Amino acid sequence: MLRRFEVHRATSVEEAVDLRVRYGDDAAVYAGGTELLLAMKLGIARWAHLIDVKPIRELSRVAVARDTVRIGATVTHWDLERHPDVTRVLPALARLEASVANVRVRAAGTLAGNIAFAEPHADPPALLVALGARVVARGRRGERTLPLEEFVTGMYQTALGGDEILTAVEVPVPAPDARAAYVKFQVLERPSVGVAIVAKVNGASFAGPPAVVVGAVDELPRRVDTAALAGASLADARVADALAASARAAVSPVADLAGSEEYKRHLVGVFARRALTALAAG
Amino acid sequence: MRQISLRLNGVARTVEIEDQVLLVELVRSLGLTGTKVSCDTEVCGACTVLLDGRPVSACTTLALEADGRSVLTIEGLAKANQLHPLQQAFIDNFAFQCGFCTPGMILAAKALLDERPSPTAEEVRRWMEGNICRCTGYQSIVDAVLDAAGRRP
The missing domain is CATH 3.30.43.10 (Uridine Diphospho-n-acetylenolpyruvylglucosamine Reductase, domain 2)
Known part of the structure; x- marks a missing residue:
C-alpha cells in the first residue's frame, strides 16, 4: 500500500x-x-x-564506441547482463550485473538508478569506479560529465543538481591487455562486501599499479593504495598479503546488519585476496 | 484516475487506477488471488508475475507499468483443464507443502525455461535464489523445474 x-x-x-x-x-x-x-x-x-523517465527513448540505449560504452539511464541490470556488446567488451560488468539482488530486481532495476540512489550496499559502484566510469547529467544549464567517484558524495547522496537528470553512465573500454574482476560476499539481497580489481597484466605481472576498489562496507566506494604493486607478480604470496593489508587500511567499515566494523574489515582482506585470485585466473 | 489497457492472462482489459496502486493490488482486486504478498519488499518472490515475459515483484511494481503490456499470473498458466508442464511437475515432484510460494516459484521458473529451455541444476538454483520457500528445502523444487524442462513440447 x-x-x-x-x-x-x-x-x-x-x-x-x-x-x-x-x-x-x-x-x-x-x-x-x-x-x-x-x-x-x-x-x-x-x-x-x-x-x-522510462518513456524517454534516448535513455534506453546502450551505445558502444571505440573507446566508451555509453549506458542510457533506463537500461536495466537484466539488459546489461545479456547485452551482446557489454558481454563482449565489459564481461566483468555483465557478470556483476547477473549477480545483482535477484532476478526480479534485475528485470526492473536500472544501473543508473542504482548509482543515483547511492545505496552503499550495492555491487556496481566498486567495479565502475575501478573501470574509471563517468556519469552524464543534464539540467537547465546543459550537460556535464563527472567521474562516478565525484558523483557519489555519501550514503544516499550524490552531486546531482536539483534541476538535473542522470542521463547515462559512460564506461571506458578497457585496454586489450587489461583484465577485470569483481568478487563479493553476500547473504541476502545486498552485498556485505565487494572488491573490484582492474589491471593491465604483462605475462604474469602487473603492468603498472592495479585499480582496486572496495564497495559496500563503507559510506562510499574506497580506492585501495596499490602503488607498491606496480610490476609485481600476480602469483607472489607477498603481493596478496600486501594487497589485503592495503585494502583493510583503505576502509572505515560502517557496522550494520551485515556485520561489525571488525568483521567487515576482516572480510575486506579476504575478498581482496580472492579478487587477485580471480584476476589471475583470467 | 488513470486508464490503462493491458493483456491480463491473454485477455484484453481496460481498468481505471490511481497512480500509486501496486500491480499486486490490481490483480488481486480483479479476483486473481493466486499472486501472494509475503515479505512486501522484493525479497521473497511470492508476488512474482511475468510482465512481458520478465519476472517482477508485483508488490513493488506500479500497476500503471502494465499499460500496453501483458501480465501473466498463475491463473493464466493452465489451458482449460490441462495443467502447464511446470504445474504438473511441481505436483509430481512434491515441490510444495503449504503452497504459498508456489505461484511465484512456477512463474519465475517459466521465465527461466522460456529463455533457457534446458538449464542445469546450478542455473536453476541461481535463477530461483530470489524465491523463498520455508517448507521444502528447495531440492524438490529444483527437481520439478528440471523435470518440467524435460517435458516441454
Missing part, C-alpha cells in the same frame, strides 16, 4: 528537467522503482510526484 502520488511520464530529458524544476523537493525521478518504491512503502521517503 502506497500513499497517494502522481506519476508524470516525461518523453524528453527537457520535459523531465522542467518537471524537476517545477516540483522541486516534492518530486523524485522514477525509473525501475526497485529502491524508490521500496523506500516509499517502508515510509522512509515520501514524494507527491514521481517523474517517470
